[in-house]
Amino acid sequence: MFKKVLIANRGEIALRVHRACKEMGISTVAIHSTADSNAMHVRMADESVCIGPPPAAQSYLSVPNIIAACEITGAEAIHPGYGFLSENANFVQIVQDHGIAFIGPTAEHIRLMGDKITAKDTMRKLGVPCVPGSDGAVPTLDEARKVAAEIGYPVIVKATAGGGGRGMKLARTEADIEAAFQTARAEAKAAFGNDEVYLEKYLDAPRHIEIQVFGDGRGKAVHLGERDCSLQRRHQKVLEEAPSPVIDAKTRARIGEICADAVARIDYAGAGTIEFLYEKGEFYFIEMNTRLQVEHPVTEAIYDVDLVQEQIRVAAGLPMSFTQRDLVPSGHAIECRINAESLPDFRPSPGRINTYYAPGGLGVRMDSAIYGGYAIPPYYDSLIGKLIVHARNRELALARLRRALSELVVDGVATTTPLFHALLDEPDIQAGRYDIHWLEGFLAREES
CATH class of the missing domain: 3.30.470.20 (ATP-grasp fold, B domain)
Structure with a gap:
């Protein structure tokens, strides 16, 4: 069992992980930005390390700073909580390359499920029921029109790298498909740096x-x-x-x-x-x-x-x-x-x-x-x-x-x-x- 775990998060989830560790006899390391120096998870942890200024990109999303905090404190494992870097496959790989255990799935599984098209294809092959939709990414508006006609309106256009409702637009009729397709792609590019989208049948009251x-x-x-x-x-x-x-x-x-x-x-x-x-x-x-x-x-x-x-x-x-x-x-x-x-x-x-x-x-x-x-x-x-x-x-x-x-x-x-x-x-x-x-x-x- 681990002797020391670094909690790569903040707020209530960081405190939740801390409590689980303490009941198991595991020492905890809190990381925090300068804005969180008085946060409860910092006060409760056995050790704490300031990893940067308030913006998350310079603190809670800074992989080098988090790895350095592990090395400074001798933490053997990282628990990511949720949000921030919890589903970042590159982060997981870097953690493991530094000989630190990641408390979560492998980088391979995070990548597999992080792309919505690959995830859907994988689940379909594993016998999990899926929403009718395109077989993969839909690269053009003409292809979007064709797929939508095949599965039937209404349809929803979704970013392959999406989440939290971003890059997701509804087309109730053929007249809506162009605006939905273009807007979803633009939002996806802005939010995720990837404008790939796919189509699914829209369910009215699920x-x-x-x-x-x-x-x-x-x-x-x-x-x-x-x-x-x-x-x-x-x-x-x-x-x-x-x-x-x-x-x-x-x-x-x-x-x-x-x-x-x-x-x-x-x-x-x-x-x-x-x-x-x-x-x-x-x-x-x-x-x-x-x-x-x-x-x-x-x-x-x-x-x-x-x-x-x-x-x-x-x-x-x-x-x-x-x-x-x-x-x-x-x-x-x-x-x-x-x-x-x-x-x-x-x-x-x-x-x-x-x-x-x-x-x-x-x-x-x-x-x-x-x-x-x-x-x-x-x-x-x-x-x-x-x-x-x-x-x-x-x-x-x-x-x-x-x-x-x-x-x-x-x-x-x-x-x-x-x-x-x-x-x-x-x-x-x-x-x-x-x-x-x-x-x-x-x-x-x-x-x-």
């Missing part, structure tokens, strides 16, 4: 269902059920729950086995998430995230596992601590992403927190790195905490979430907490009747 998988890198893998992440704004998840209100045990076992078999056959190592659109009883693969997800705590709650500790075990060459037979879900869990943003326009709201009070009680978990007096810097993502509740069933989980939200106090900056109070009053949310477009419609009605 849910976003993701399957948590975990592999040992030696041909064994398991699934830990699904998470429903359909409540999204601009393709960004807002609330997640597990299990999904629309997936039964038989369906869960079927799609879970397909996903676990797929990652086992490619010798995948560590945590991963296979994401689907789900409509009318059918699953359609959209992408695989080769890292820990923001919403991993809801899976941990219903399966009573620590996914971060399991990542560390596998990266250290140890076998997984559970088998598929051990993984029996219990109850229902919901996560709210609390952002420092002002409503209704969701404008970032950095600033100093005067008072912070985290909710507690049975079945309540608050993953956050904020504290009273902490100044939220303006340079990074606005996520400041994740409120997770767990109860025997969904009805009780919703009641527990309502109570926990009423206890949460973050004074000094605006947060998205009022949005969740409003959502819990909605009959569709109470009944689990929503798809990936529901939240956008709700917000539009609220503004009008």
Whole structure:
């Protein structure tokens, strides 16, 4: 087992990894920019290294500085958290070339799944159901028109290197395809330096269902059920729950086995998430995230596992601590992403927190790195905490979430907490009747 791990991230995920390491008797190294010198993950770690000024490109994305921090402190392994360099195959290769263990999948698997076309082709060959679409990149507008006519409108044009909704445009009719194609390519070039796009059939009212998988890198893998992440704004998840209100045990076992078999056959190592659109009883693969997800705590709650500790075990060459037979879900869990943003326009709201009070009680978990007096810097993502509740069933989980939200106090900056109070009053949310477009419609009605 590792004696010292460097955590190549910040905020609540850095603190989450730190806690997992401490329970395993592993020393931690925090890295930070000058803007984060007073951050909680820096205060809690056994050692810390300043790796640059506030801009992420000069600090949290600076590979030479991170490698130097490992060498200075003698860290044997790096945990990337999520975001930043967590899915950067070149970074993983450099880490390994320096004799440092990377707590995550191989560079090869990150590259394989990082390109949407290659990932889709790989998954199709492994028996994972996929959305009908182009066989590969679509280089010209004429080819886009031809493919769209074959699969039928509406279609969606997507960047092959895309993510977070960037480089993604909808064409409902043939009249829309030129603008969608050209705009998607331009956005993709600006955001990712790669203007390749592909086409997929657009599903009108799907849910976003993701399957948590975990592999040992030696041909064994398991699934830990699904998470429903359909409540999204601009393709960004807002609330997640597990299990999904629309997936039964038989369906869960079927799609879970397909996903676990797929990652086992490619010798995948560590945590991963296979994401689907789900409509009318059918699953359609959209992408695989080769890292820990923001919403991993809801899976941990219903399966009573620590996914971060399991990542560390596998990266250290140890076998997984559970088998598929051990993984029996219990109850229902919901996560709210609390952002420092002002409503209704969701404008970032950095600033100093005067008072912070985290909710507690049975079945309540608050993953956050904020504290009273902490100044939220303006340079990074606005996520400041994740409120997770767990109860025997969904009805009780919703009641527990309502109570926990009423206890949460973050004074000094605006947060998205009022949005969740409003959502819990909605009959569709109470009944689990929503798809990936529901939240956008709700917000539009609220503004009008």
